[in-house]
Amino acid sequence: MSMSLSLWGSFASCAPVCYRRNWRVANPPQDAILPHKPVLVAFVLLLASLLPAQTLERAEAFWKARRFQEANDVFRALVAQNPKNPDYKVRWGRLYLDNSQPDIAVDLFNEALQLKKDHAGALLGLALVAAEDYESVAADLAHQALASDPKLVEAQELLARLALEDNDTAKAAEEANKALALGAKSIGGRAILATIDWLAGKKDTAFDPHAARGYETAGHFFVINRRYEEGVQYYRKAIELDPELYSARSQLGVNLMRLGQDQEAYTQLETCYKNGFQDAATRNSLKLLDSYKKFDTVQTGLIILKLDKKEAELLRPYFESEMERVIATYEKKYRIKLAKPVRVEVYPDHEDFAVRALGMPGLGALGVTFTSATYGSFIAMDSPSGRPPGSFHWASTLWHEMSHVFTLTLTDSHVPRWFTEGLAVHEETAVSPEWGDRLAPPVIMAIKDKKLLPVAELDRGFVHPTSPAQVVVSYFQAGRICDYIDDKWGWATLLAMLRDFGNDDDTATVVRKELKMESVEFDKQFLVSVEAGTKNVVDHFDEWQKRLKQVNALSKSKDYDGVIKEGVAIRDMYPDYVEDGSVYEFLASAYLAKDNKPAAIDELERYVKAGGRNPDSIKLLSKQLEDAGRKKEAADVLVRLNYIYPMDNDQHQALGALWMDAGNLAGAIAEFRAVLAHNPIDPARSHYDLARAYQLNHQPEQAIEELLAALETAPGYRPAQKLLLELTTNEAK
């Protein structure tokens, strides 16, 4: 998920504020956009031409006609003529915001605030920009705007929206009613109240806004609650009422894409683009759809894989086999059979994956899942080639996302974010203790500073985090809560909770019903458990940090005895630390430098068991084990690496050879095929290796095919010649 990392200042003092966002600044629109309604166009333009030049009204008239360039020109002139007027800057900023250029909008709002430090419109503008990125500061800004202008309906509407995004229905209703009290016609207020009813399954509501913007709001909430099909319906209603509401049309396109309806998605997005609505989601989604010709799509049963052509042959067997394993496991565990296919899209370019996750709250940095009753489920994720080796465990991500497929299917997407994420994190380590993310420094700090959220408010940590680190902490906390419930009450209780959520019970109700306690009490007990489980790390974290630096310095100065003494002393203070410069790796290097190979092997084994993912260290362990005659273990280590980084031909070659040696011919064939699938540097040798594996596996025809391929590349390749003669002689007999 595209998490904005912009640093928002403190708003407490209402001092003049100046914010800069991290976004790219697009060029202002160059082409005039003519609306489609001729009568309206004529009226607007007549109005514009009758008005005196360079007035706010003239700018607004052009804006209303979606003639952004002309509106922009008038605003520019107005601001130049009236540099001390903050109102013009704010309206100009809103024009940019409406035209999907929030960076420029933020600059203008900030300029307005420098002229008038509590300008309600400017504060609201900043709040709207922050809300687009789910930044928690949006609520503070909206409150400040209301403090400055208590009758600012739009700020009140925004507060209602933010509360509902946090799944705080009661507060959302309260804020929406306040908006209606300020303005009885408040579409935003009505839309929030109607959406609360619609999300709860009430088809008839007294608050139906009967307005395009209102249905667009409903669409947004269905989407962020992962109910994409219903979201699409509301976006359709929105553009039926106002075909020029391109923000809704664009979201319709984006969400059709999420449901695999690529053709209609393209049409809708292209319409937006051609009519000048070219925000990042529209542009990038169109670009991604255009790039799909580079992908191969293959279906086996319920599994559909969409893989980049250049790596499809290599990755397909690994992904297919893992998908079969995960579906079999989860069908048993969640007690449901998948009825609809699951499409897994694997993107070698992280930017392409990011497009699929654009506009969704939460981290979503590794994978994202969309489910629907009609079209099945869709997972988009990075390819193992999309990230530096060792930084990404693709299989763990796949199991995480597939867990969402099951939890969302089981509950018809009526499950709070914290619970589906928590189960997904829980599943990562349930499949293998070595998988899943480790206890990261931000989590240690959060435990130390008692910053974990109450379970009933945990969604807030995903949707409106107070900092990027809070998302990481929330994933950890949600996962640990599910681990804790599984340990204490058992898997059946987790399943029962899932069903309760599917019946639209809220977290407090579900905790009360299944765990027989109030959620406040649960928080207390959970915290005791987490603190007990992490006490060693939390207590020693500062000391560990200081001493790790010493180990690093000792290693650089080649004081290997010092590395061993200090490394052993601090390793277990923070055993989960397996990132760059881990104690395990320092120790293994030191042991090898002192020619103590058994100790190096022990250390590297600890490293992989703790979840270490550095391919070089894993390959080193495999090599050391092989040299020590422990070939089966050496092979097992490389199998682990295939789940992390299967893009390295040397590794497949080595594993193939180890499997041949161990008599695992099916494994050897798979690995040698992987080498051939990845444009080997020595194709003759690769075909020959595969031929040998086929020969030993009593598949002479396939062996001969491979030998002919080897010899076609290198006719004089003697081992291949000898084997070909041997096989053809046997065949003749």
Add this chain to the structure above:
Amino acid sequence: MKLFWLLLLAALSAPATTFYVTISGLGGEPDYEQRFKMWAEDIDSSLKRAGGDSSVVTLVEPTREQIRARFAEIAKQAKPADALVVMLIGHGTFDGVDYKFNIPGPDITGAELGALLDRVPATRQLVVNMTSSSGGSIEALRRPARVVIAATRTGTEKNATVFARYWAEALRDPAADADKNEAISALEAFHYAQRKTADFYESQKRLATEHAVLEDTGKGEGERVPSAENGEGRLAAAFPVVRLGANAAAARDPAKRPLLEKKEQLEQAIDKLKYEKAAMPADAYKKQLTQLLLELARTQEALDK
């Protein structure tokens, strides 16, 4: 064309000496110094391990005078039938006109290196310049009958390179011998190192700052993909850098000459068939290829007895 066949003949027939000169230049900082020296030593040990009739010299951070002296010695010893292989590892610079190889004391220019090589009578020459900005040296180094490989496409690719690491690896990795003729040619080593360099940047998710090129026509700018279309690579394909086996032994046994002739005919027939592959029905191609490969295998078996 005539020159090419003469060189090919020289490469395949008469016993000759190959003079190898590997030079690692100034690192500038301990990390690079260590790296450059390690790669040079890696190449040195591969060449010495390969044996054969060769003279292997490796210079670590030599001065310009030491380089001149070494080439003067080789110029005295070498004959036209011999081969010269020069490999440069380190940092280079290019100011738009002159390429310079960074060494202790005054740097040595591409033009001066070219002149030193010109004085060596060995007809077949290979220069592998693996420094940063090495693309800037092509113009000064190229000439007919000389293969020039540069780690960078132009002199403006200024970042430190990793090509040398993979060139060194190519000389000891049998995988680099793509046609399995027991010799790693300059073209095979180039392809190997080029591919591994690209993989390095790809896997690290780093923008590639070096793009190796090869020039062996004496007049080109250097090509990323040497091919029949651009005329580059033919000389390099016939320039063995390292021999991995004793495949020349059979050539010296008169009793086996008929078998050798048959083998050559079969190899030519296979090449011809592969050339015609696109225009043939797949089944017919496969059938003929299988027959030829089997016959070649039997002939080789007879030769090996």
